[in-house]
Structure formats: C-alpha cells, structure tokens
Amino acid sequence: MLKVSLPYKQVDGLEIYFDAYYPSFNLKDDEKVAESGVEGSDTRHLPAVVFFHGGGLTVGDRESWFPQWMHKRFSALGYLFISADYRLLIPSTGHDILADIQDLWAFITHPKLEIDFPSSESSFIKCQIERNAIAVAGVSAGGLCAYLCAMHCIEPRPNAILSLYGMGGDFMTPHYLTPKSKPFFQGRDLLDPLDPTLRPFVNSSDTPGVFSSLQVITGSPLSYHPPTHAVPGYPANPRMLLARLYLQLGTWLDYYLDEHNPSISEALHAILSNTEGSADELDDGLANKLKSVIPARHLSLFPQYAESLKDWPPTLLLHGTEDTAVSINESRNLFRLLTPARRTVDVDRLIEVPGAEHSFDLVPDTEEKYGELFDEVVGFINLAVSQKHER
Known part of the structure; x- marks a missing residue:
C-alpha cells in the first residue's frame, strides 16, 4: 500500500x-513505469474519494475508525483514497471545521496539485486528481462534514x-436538545459531568472562559485502558466521551455553534419540550419557530x-x-428533504440496515455480514462519479 501524508493548510503554526x-x-x-525513469510517462490522472472520520467532531483523526472495506473497494476501482484531519470542537467550532473542509x-x-508516491528509494509514481471525478464520504460526524x-x-x-x-x-430533536436521565447510548451508564478528566471540556457558570486555555488540535487518537485497569478497555482519552456527554446534557449544539451563554440548546429545548418527535413531524409554525432561534x-x-439541496450531487x-x-x-x-428538491427520481438512495447499531460496518465479521451491501454502495457512488465525469 502506497501512502503519503500532506499538509493542506496551516492555522497559527499548526x-x-x-x-x-x-x-x-x-x-x-504503475510502479514499473515509475522505475523506468521515462520522463512524464508515469503521471496518472485519477478519480478520488475524500473521507472524513467520525467522533462527534470532538475526537479522532485521519486514521480513526478507518473504513477498510470502503478503501479496499474504491482502491480496486482505481480511486485515490484521501482521509483528512480537521480541527476538533473545544476550543474550535463548527465554523472552523467548515473552513477546514473548504480549504481542503x-x-x-x-489544477496544479501533483502528488508523488514513493515506489522505491529513487522513483515516484506521480498523479493528479481528476477535478471533476471526486466523491465525498464520511461516517457519523464525518457524514456531517460530507x-x-x-x-459549500x-x-x-x-x-x-x-x-x-x-x-x-436533523438537529432539532430531543436527542440533541433534551438532558438525559437514563442510559441512551448502547445501554452504557451516564457520565459524570464533574469527572475531573471531563471537567476542562464542560462549560458551566463556575468555569467562565475555561476553553481559552485549551489548545487547538486537529487530531486526537483513540486510546483505551489496558486489561489491568479497573475498567479494562474503557476510553483512556477523555475526548472519546465528550460527544456522548454533550448529548447526555442536551448541549451538543452549544459546542458546535459556540453559543453557551445563553445556551442555544436550552432555548430550543424550551420550544421543543412539549412536543414529541423531530422537526419534520412538527407543524410548519413550530418548525419555523425552532429555526428562528438560530442566529x-x-x-x-x-x-x-x-x-x-437541489444542487447536491x-x-x-x-x-x-x-x-x-x-x-x-x-x-x-x-432524504425526505432531498427528494422534492430533485428534478428527476432515483437520484438519491436511503438504505436502512435492519437491526444495525452505530458503526455496524466496523464489526469484526463485517465482510461476511455486509459485503454484498458494500459492493452495492460503492457501485452506486462509482456510477455517479463516472456519469458526471463523462458529461
């Protein structure tokens, strides 16, 4: 496997x-051509997939939750596979992440970007990305990035x-806006907001300006406690718990938008508290009222x-x-919002996987369970890229 790591921007020296x-x-x-040393003969023009990792926008890096099944299939079709870092929430915000996506x-x-892959100590495979043949992919929070x-x-x-x-x-739901009093994520116990390891990342009235001391980061690798720990396998990196904690507190949007005092989540929750379901199930008046709260x-x-939406690929x-x-x-x-925006049918697809939990594609026997589904998914994306590129 040939891989290179390249910086795409710099922020405050980072x-x-x-x-x-x-x-x-x-x-x-391609390696044989590169080693031949024939000038210009080894440049390849390739389609690409740009992948964004998950982690609730609070943790992870370009190697976290890496979708081997996706990389393998696109690679076999001749795609460059690009996995990117981006700034993480606390102290960065959703606006910072959007800026990173646009800059990436x-x-x-x-048009002049050229990527050199070392095929030996003295030779390189040179390639350029086909600007009109790029798909974007993401899992969980990486889906939001996509x-x-x-x-934009x-x-x-x-x-x-x-x-x-x-x-x-859909951010206008109790899942994001309602404080939880019982386990809600895979039956796991609720977190303690006063936990000293989490405390630096939690906004509260007695910790004003706490985030100003936190360092901007673009990656936070996954880390787990060893078998000898009191709770073997428990996250050793406190950032791995942050998104779940913010959902538990019903304040994830506060951190995404940097709207803590007053809390935008509390304002939205006050409107939603007497209503069941998500915004798409609400009458237009209430849905518009929720939207009006957002600056x-x-x-x-x-x-x-x-x-x-009508212009989305x-x-x-x-x-x-x-x-x-x-x-x-x-x-x-x-999917409901995309459908009426389209001029033709069957432009988009929603595939529901019965009984599947979060990160179902990363289970050990994923190929046995979902291999045919993965073939179908990659086939859909490849066809969309190919048809657009041919126009």
Whole structure:
C-alpha cells in the first residue's frame, strides 16, 4: 500500500494533514513505469474519494475508525483514497471545521496539485486528481462534514456523497436538545459531568472562559485502558466521551455553534419540550419557530436548512435502524428533504440496515455480514462519479 501524508493548510503554526492512498488497481504496472525513469510517462490522472472520520467532531483523526472495506473497494476501482484531519470542537467550532473542509477542497482540486508516491528509494509514481471525478464520504460526524462539503464546496462540486449513519440530518430533536436521565447510548451508564478528566471540556457558570486555555488540535487518537485497569478497555482519552456527554446534557449544539451563554440548546429545548418527535413531524409554525432561534450566521452549519439541496450531487445514505448514537431519523429526514428538491427520481438512495447499531460496518465479521451491501454502495457512488465525469 502506497501512502503519503500532506499538509493542506496551516492555522497559527499548526499544520493540518490528509493521507492519500494510491489505488491498488494496476499498481504493479504503475510502479514499473515509475522505475523506468521515462520522463512524464508515469503521471496518472485519477478519480478520488475524500473521507472524513467520525467522533462527534470532538475526537479522532485521519486514521480513526478507518473504513477498510470502503478503501479496499474504491482502491480496486482505481480511486485515490484521501482521509483528512480537521480541527476538533473545544476550543474550535463548527465554523472552523467548515473552513477546514473548504480549504481542503480548494487544495485537492487545485489544477496544479501533483502528488508523488514513493515506489522505491529513487522513483515516484506521480498523479493528479481528476477535478471533476471526486466523491465525498464520511461516517457519523464525518457524514456531517460530507454534507457541509456538498453545501459549500461548489467549484467544482463533489460528484457524489456517501454518508454512513451521518449526523446533521436533523438537529432539532430531543436527542440533541433534551438532558438525559437514563442510559441512551448502547445501554452504557451516564457520565459524570464533574469527572475531573471531563471537567476542562464542560462549560458551566463556575468555569467562565475555561476553553481559552485549551489548545487547538486537529487530531486526537483513540486510546483505551489496558486489561489491568479497573475498567479494562474503557476510553483512556477523555475526548472519546465528550460527544456522548454533550448529548447526555442536551448541549451538543452549544459546542458546535459556540453559543453557551445563553445556551442555544436550552432555548430550543424550551420550544421543543412539549412536543414529541423531530422537526419534520412538527407543524410548519413550530418548525419555523425552532429555526428562528438560530442566529442567521449559524444556518450555514445546518444541512437540513441548506438552500442548495437541489444542487447536491447524487447522495447515498446508509444507516442502521437501531442506531443509538445518531438516530436513523436523521437520514430519513435528510432524504425526505432531498427528494422534492430533485428534478428527476432515483437520484438519491436511503438504505436502512435492519437491526444495525452505530458503526455496524466496523464489526469484526463485517465482510461476511455486509459485503454484498458494500459492493452495492460503492457501485452506486462509482456510477455517479463516472456519469458526471463523462458529461
């Protein structure tokens, strides 16, 4: 496997990277050409998939929850596979993450970008990305990143969007806005907001300005306690618990938008508290009232309010019906919004996986369980990219 890591931007002296994986398709022949040393003969023009990792926007990096099944299939079809870092919530915000997505897109679609993959100590395979043959994919919070790319990256636009149990299809729900008093995520115990390891990341009235001391980060690797720990396998990196904690407190949107005092989540919860279901099940008056609470400067971070839905590329949403981290109703709502915006039918697909939980595609026997489904998913995206590229 050939891989290179490249910075695509710098923020306050901090470089933000992406990894590019050269496709397995015809790799041996390409290496032979590169080693031949024939000037210019080894440049390849390749389609690409840009992947965003999950983690609630609070944890993870470009190697976290890496979808081997997705990489393997696109690589075999001749795609470059790009996995990107982005700034994480606390102290960064959703606006910072959106800026990273836009800057990444500008970098990889630059007509003069050339990526060199070392095939030996003295030779390289040179390639350029086909600007009009790029799909965007993401899992969980990475699905939200893919949606933001569809909303804001328009020159050129992505050719297809692939979201697995993606966040952002509907933020106006009790899942985001209601404090929890009993386990809600895979039956796991509720977290203690006063836990000293979590305390630095929690906004409260007695810790004003606490986030100003936190360092901007673009990646936070997964880490677990060893078997000798009191709770073997429990997350050793406290950031791994933050998204769940914010959902537990009903304040995730406060951190996403940096709207804590007053809390935008509390204002929305006050409106929603006497209503069951999600915004798509509410009457138009109440749904508009919820939207009106969000300052106009933040609407660009809400896929459900995107004015560009009619211009989105073909979109495939894949979601388990028993997901307790990101409700399947989010994908259902986004699919509902996409459908009337289209001029033709069957542009988009929503595939529901019966009985599947969050991250169902990362289980040990994933190929045995879902291999045919993965073939179907990648086939849909490849067809969308190919058809757009041919026009």
